[in-house]
Amino acid sequence: MFRLSNNLIGILNFVTFVLSVPIIVTGVWLSRQANSECERFLDKPIIAIGVFLVVVSLAGLIGACCRVSWLLWVYLVVMFLLIVLLFCFTIFAFVITNKGAGEAVSGRGYKEYRLGDYSNWLQKRVNNTKNWNKIKSCLQDSKVCQSLIDDGNNTLVLQFYQEQLTAIQSGCCKPPTECNFTYVTPTNWNIITTTSTNPDCTTWSNDPSTLCFNCQSCKAGLLDNIRSDWKKVSIINIVFLVILVIVYSIGCCAFRNNREDDAWKR
Structure with missing residues (x-):
């Protein structure tokens, strides 16, 4: 039987994969419908985020459900880097939006x-x-x-x-x-x-x-408008960070299960 952590990682990454599809579709739609440089500003970042989510979710899904240890290891490395980057960005956003008011x-x-x-x-x-x-x-x-x-x-x-x-x-x-x-x-x-x-x-x-x-x-x-928006984004980032840390912990358990199964087979 699959271990609980492997099942959870598989389910979470399947949901992420499903959600990434409409993100890519939205980016492609924006790139075709845009009439000005401002409207085209978001299409490439949205497509990039969608593709990134597809690749990462597939690595986590295959690594956990098919017990491919190296894929799950890549998934965990990417997740760790994402956690570090998001943490640094959140601190940075709080620092630069600390000054200024109407x-x-x-x-x-x-x-x-x-x-x-x-x-x-x-x-x-x-x-x-x-x-x-x-x-x-x-x-x-x-x-x-x-x-x-x-x-x-x-x-x-x-x-x-x-x-x-x-x-x-x-x-x-x-x-x-x-x-x-x-x-x-x-x-x-x-x-x-x-x-x-x-x-x-x-x-x-x-x-x-x-x-x-x-x-x-x-x-x-x-800048005042950006300051207000970034403060809201920072709060959302904190919640997202907590979720990522939980998912990363579950992923580590799944990776340990894969290693144990590989050792048992040998």
Whole structure:
């Protein structure tokens, strides 16, 4: 009779194999349906993850159920490396998202964001011109400011000031409050001469395709959004790490069973 650990590893890897198929199909579908560089951004990583899961799950399934010790050994090595990498990434994510937060503005329902408040590593990523041009293109394609533009003519100034804008909307779709521009609509402001040293005041444009997408505040709003998402991902990673460690432990038991069976046959 198969040992319990071998059966468990076989079942877990069969489930993983089944789940990997729709992941690959999704990646292929994205690559064919994408109309822009932003939409094609995820297709290759998704396909790579799907193929990786297929290979690893087959190694674990065959190694445990067919008692092929070397395949199960490869499976355990890959699992160990995955655990180490995931642990390092989780620590890294916590460290770089530890800094930065929006600043409350008096009389405003939204917060404003400063690039210098975030970690140097994140700042370097968005300050790279090539990186930011791609990110900016994606933000424009996603139409993050479209709701403000659509409702702009009907939004009174006091009503706008109480809006609960997202970090990206606050940073990319309007000028900073310290510029003291006069409100016309959410994305249209009378530009006046200001004593503010904030470079975003001269970068702002009423052109709907430009707005504040070249501003430091837009980069800061994006980083705040990333910071929030990465913190959630880190929590999920911790749960996933616990599951991986349990599966790895079961795999070690299955590998030991294979070695014992091989020794008994000899």
